[in-house]
Amino acid sequence: MQSLRRRRLDFAPWAFLALPLAMYLVWVIVPIFESFAFAFTKRDSIIYGAVWVGLDNFKRLLGDGQFWLAIKNNFAWLLFFVLIPVPLGLLVAMLFNSGYKGDKLFKTLFYLPMTLSFTIIGTIWMWIYNPDFGALNTFLRSLGLGDIAVQWLGDRRYMTGALIAVGIWRQVPYVMILYLAGLQGVPPELVEASLIDGANAWQRFRRVILPLLMPATVVAVTISVIDSLRAFDIVYVMTNTKARAAEVLASYMYSSSFAFSDYGYGSAIAVVQFLITLVFILVYVNDVLKKEDAR
Amino acid sequence: MKKILAIAIVVLAAATLFVSCAKKGSNELVIQSYMSDEAPKAAFQVLADQFTKENPKIKVTINTTAHEQYKSQLMNYLTAKEAPDVLTWFAGFRMQQYAMKGLLEPLDKAWDNTQFPAAFKTASSYNGKVYFMPQSWYWWSVYYNKDVFAKLKLATPKTWDDFLAVCAALRKAGIEPIAIGAKDTWTAGGWFDYMDVAVNGGPFHQDLTAGKVAYTDPKVVNTFNYIADLSKKGYFMKNAASYSWQEAATLMFDGKAGMYLMGQFIKDVAPANKKDSIDWFRFPLVGSNTAYGVDTPFDGFMVPAKAKNKENALKFIAFLARKDTQESFNKSLGRLSSNQNVPVPNADAQRGLDMVKGATTAMQFYDRDAPEEMASKGMDAIVEIINTPAKAADILAALDKERVRIYAAVQ
Numbered sequence: 073m074q075s076l077r078r079r080r081l082d083f084a085p086w087a088f089l090a091l092p093l094a095m096y097l098v099w100v101i102v103p104i105f106e107s108f109a110f111a112f113t114k115r116d117s118i119i120y121g122a123v124w125v126g127l128d129n130f131k132r133l134l135g136d137g138q139f140w141l142a143i144k145n146n147f148a149w150l151l152f153f154v155l156i157p158v159p160l161g162l163l164v165a166m167l168f169n170s171g172y173k174g175d176k177l178f179k180t181l182f183y184l185p186m187t188l189s190f191t192i193i194g195t196i197w198m199w200i201y202n203p204d205f206g207a208l209n210t211f212l213r214s215l216g217l218g219d220i221a222v223q224w225l226g227d228r229r230y231m232t233g234a235l236i237a238v239g240i241w242r243q244v245p246y247v248m249i250l251y252l253a254g255l256q257g258v259p260p261e262l263v264e265a266s267l268i269d270g271a272n273a274w275q276r277f278r279r280v281i282l283p284l285l286m287p288a289t290v291v292a293v294t295i296s297v298i299d300s301l302r303a304f305d306i307v308y309v310m311t312n313t314k315a316r317a318a319e320v321l322a323s324y325m326y327s328s329s330f331a332f333s334d335y336g337y338g339s340a341i342a343v344v345q346f347l348i349t350l351v352f353i354l355v356y357v358n359d360v361l362k363k364e365d366a367r
Numbered sequence: 368m369k370k371i372l373a374i375a376i377v378v379l380a381a382a383t384l385f386v387s388c389a390k391k392g393s394n395e396l397v398i399q400s401y402m403s404d405e406a407p408k409a410a411f412q413v414l415a416d417q418f419t420k421e422n423p424k425i426k427v428t429i430n431t432t433a434h435e436q437y438k439s440q441l442m443n444y445l446t447a448k449e450a451p452d453v454l455t456w457f458a459g460f461r462m463q464q465y466a467m468k469g470l471l472e473p474l475d476k477a478w479d480n481t482q483f484p485a486a487f488k489t490a491s492s493y494n495g496k497v498y499f500m501p502q503s504w505y506w507w508s509v510y511y512n513k514d515v516f517a518k519l520k521l522a523t524p525k526t527w528d529d530f531l532a533v534c535a536a537l538r539k540a541g542i543e544p545i546a547i548g549a550k551d552t553w554t555a556g557g558w559f560d561y562m563d564v565a566v567n568g569g570p571f572h573q574d575l576t577a578g579k580v581a582y583t584d585p586k587v588v589n590t591f592n593y594i595a596d597l598s599k600k601g602y603f604m605k606n607a608a609s610y611s612w613q614e615a616a617t618l619m620f621d622g623k624a625g626m627y628l629m630g631q632f633i634k635d636v637a638p639a640n641k642k643d644s645i646d647w648f649r650f651p652l653v654g655s656n657t658a659y660g661v662d663t664p665f666d667g668f669m670v671p672a673k674a675k676n677k678e679n680a681l682k683f684i685a686f687l688a689r690k691d692t693q694e695s696f697n698k699s700l701g702r703l704s705s706n707q708n709v710p711v712p713n714a715d716a717q718r719g720l721d722m723v724k725g726a727t728t729a730m731q732f733y734d735r736d737a738p739e740e741m742a743s744k745g746m747d748a749i750v751e752i753i754n755t756p757a758k759a760a761d762i763l764a765a766l767d768k769e770r771v772r773i774y775a776a777v778q
Contacts, residue, residue, distance in 0.1 A: 114776075116442060117442045117443065117445075117446040118443065118446075119446055121468070132772070137765055137768070201609075202609060203605075203606040203609045204606060204609075223606045223608055223609045225550075225608075225609060226549070226550065226606055226607070226608030226609035226754070227608065227754055227755075228608075228750075228751050228754055228755070229755070312435075312550075314551075314552045314743070314746075314747060315552070315608075315747060315750070316744065316747050317751070330439040331438070331439055331739070331740075331743065332739060332740040332743070333442045334740070334776075
C-alpha cells in the first residue's frame with residue numbers, strides 16, 4: 073500500500089509535465105536538431121529538394137564577408153550590452169532604492185520601455201532618428217551641433233550603433249528591476265553594521281552591497297549577453313534587413329532563409345549562433361550548479 | 368487525467384473534422400494574391416466576382432498577403448502538398464527560375480498568340496512553354512514636377528549634359544534635384560538599370576543581369592562612376608537612405624524635389640490635386656548613344672504544378688487573358704494591358720507605350736531579371752555607393768564575389 077502511494081506521488085508531477093514537455097520537445101528540441109540537419113543540406117524550401125552537401129555551408133560561411141560582418145556586429149551588441157546597461161541599471165536601481173517620495177512613480181516611468189514590444193520601440197525610434205525632423209537631430213541642431221546630425225539609420229556607417237543604442241534604452245530598465253529585486257535581499261543589519269563601523273557611502277556600496285548583489289549581477293550579465301546575441305527584432309523593424317551593414321547573425325539567418333530561400337545556409341548560420349549562445353549558457357549553468365552544490 | 372484525455376480526444380476529433388471539411392469541396396479556386404494596396408485589390412475583386420458569376424459552381428477564395436511577406440512565402444506556396452491554384456507574380460527570371468525546377472504548370476492552352484505581343488511570350492515562357500499569364504504592365508521614366516520646371520524655366524533634358532545642367536539649376540534654386548527613397552533599396556534598382564543601359568547599351572546590361580559580366584568590369588565601374596558622380600555633386604536628395612519611396616515622392620509632389628526615376632505607379636500615391644503637376648520624360652541619353660532601354664515590368668499570374676484544383680485554375684487563367692477582363696482591371700489603374708487588343712486607357716499611357724515601342728531594350732527590372740539575392744545585394748550596394756561614393760571600388764569587389772556564388776548556385 074505504502075509503495076503504491078509513493079509511486080503515485082512520483083507519477084503525478086510527470087503527468088502534469090507531460091503536455092508541456094511534449095510541446096517543448098515538438099517545438100523546441102526537435103526543431104533544433106532539425107536545423108542542425110538542415111545545415112548540412114542545400115535546399116530552397118523547407119520540404120522540397122534537399123541535397124546533402126556536408127560541410128559546404130560552413131565552408132562558405134568562413135569565406136563570407138557578410139557573415140563576418142554579422143559576427144562583428146553581434147559582438148558589438150554583446151560588448152555594449154554588458155558595458156552599459158549593467159552599470160547603468162545598477163546606478164538607477166541604487167538611486168530608486170533610497171526610498172524617497174514618489175520613487176514608485178519614477179520606477180514605473182523607467183520601467184515603461186520594458187513593457188513595449190520591440191516593434192513599437194523600433195517604430196518610435198525611427199521617428200526619433202529621422203534625419204530631418206526627428207527629435208534627436210532637432211535637439212543636436214538646437215545645440216549648434218548640426219554637423220553631427222547625420223542619417224542615423226540611413227548611413228551604413230552609423231546604423232549598428234544607432235540600433236544598439238535603442239537596445240540599451242530598453243535593456244537598462246530590465247537590469248534595474250533585477251537589481252531592485254536583488255537589493256530587497258540585502259539584509260539591512262549588514263548595512264547598519266557597516267554604518268556603525270564608520271564606512272562611508274562608497275565603502276558601504278563597494279564592500280557590502282555590491283558583493284551581496286553578486287547573484288543579481290550574474291543574472292543581469294547573462295541575460296544581457298543572451299539578449300544581445302539574439303538581437304533581431306530591432307534590426308528587422310528598423311532596417312527591414314535590406315541594409316546589409318546592420319546585419320547580425322539572427323537577421324542574416326532570417327534573410328538567407330526567408331528572403332533568398334537558402335534554408336541550408338540560413339540553418340548553418342543558426343547553428344553558429346546556437347553554439348556561441350551555448351557557450352555563455354553553459355558558463356552560467358555551470359555557475360548555478362556550483363552554487364547549488366555548495367549549499 | 369481522464370478529463371485531459373477527454374479534452375484531447377475532443378480536440379483531435381474537431382481537428383480531423385476541420386481538415387476533412389477543408390479537403391471536401393473539390394469545386395474550389397484558391398488564389399494567393401499580393402495585391403494588398405487598396406486600388407488593385409478592389410480591381411481584382413471585381414474580376415473575381417465576374418468569374419463567380421460566369422462559373423457559379425466554383426467557389427473562389429482570395430487570400431491576400433502583403434508584398435514582402437508574399438515574396439518570402441512564395442516558395443512554400445509552390446511546394447505545398449496542396450498548393451494554392453493561382454498565384455500573382457512577375458514575368459522574367461523571377462518566374463523562370465521556378466519553371467526551371469518544374470514547380471509550375473504550363474499555360475499554353477490558355478495562350479493565344481493573336482492576343483499577346485511576342486515580347487510578352489518570351490518573358491512568360493521557359494524552354495518553349497508558357498508558364499505565366501501577363502495581365503498588366505507599366506513603364507519607368509523620370510517623373511518631374513512641372514510647376515518647378517516652369518518656374519525655373521527648365522526644359523526637360525534629352526541628353527546627360529542637359530540632365531546635369533537641370534540638376535545644377537535645381538540645386539542652385541534650393542530644390543533637391545533628384546528624389547530617391549533609398550530606404551526601399553529597390554528604388555536604386557531603377558537607377559542601375561537605366562544608367563547601365565544608357566552607358567553600356569542593352570545587350571551588355573542583359574549579360575550583366577544574367578551573371579556573365581563581373582561587377583568589377585571597367586564598363587560596370589564606369590556606370591557606377593556616373594551614379595557616384597551625381598552623389599558627389601550633391602544631386603541626389605540629402606538623407607535619401609532615410610526615406611521610403613512614397614515619402615520621397617511627397618517631396619517631389621510638394622515641389623521640394625525636382626525629379627524622380629520611378630514606375631508609373633507613382634501616380635497611384637500622388638494626391639488628387641497634384642496629379643496634374645506631375646509629368647515624365649525619358650531617361651536621358653549618354654554620350655553618342657541614340658538607342659535606349661526601358662524598364663517595363665509585367666505583372667500577372669502563374670499556376671503551381673501541385674495546384675489542387677488545376678482545371679479551375681486553368682479556367683481562371685483563360686478568363687484573365689481575355690480582352691474584357693484585362694481592360695476592366697487596367698482601366699481604373701491607368702496601366703497598360705498585356706492583351707494587345709485592349710485599347711490604351713489614356714493619353715499618358717499612349718506616350719508610355721510609344722516610348723516602349725521605340726526602345727531597343729526592354730527590361731523587367733533589376734530584381735526580376737537577376738536572381739533576387741543578387742538584385743537585393745546589388746541594390747543595397749548602390750545605396751551604399753550613393754552614401755559613400757569614395758568606397759565604390761571596395762563595394763563592387765564584394766558584390767562581385769557574391770555574383771560568382773549566386774549564379775553558380777542558380778545554374
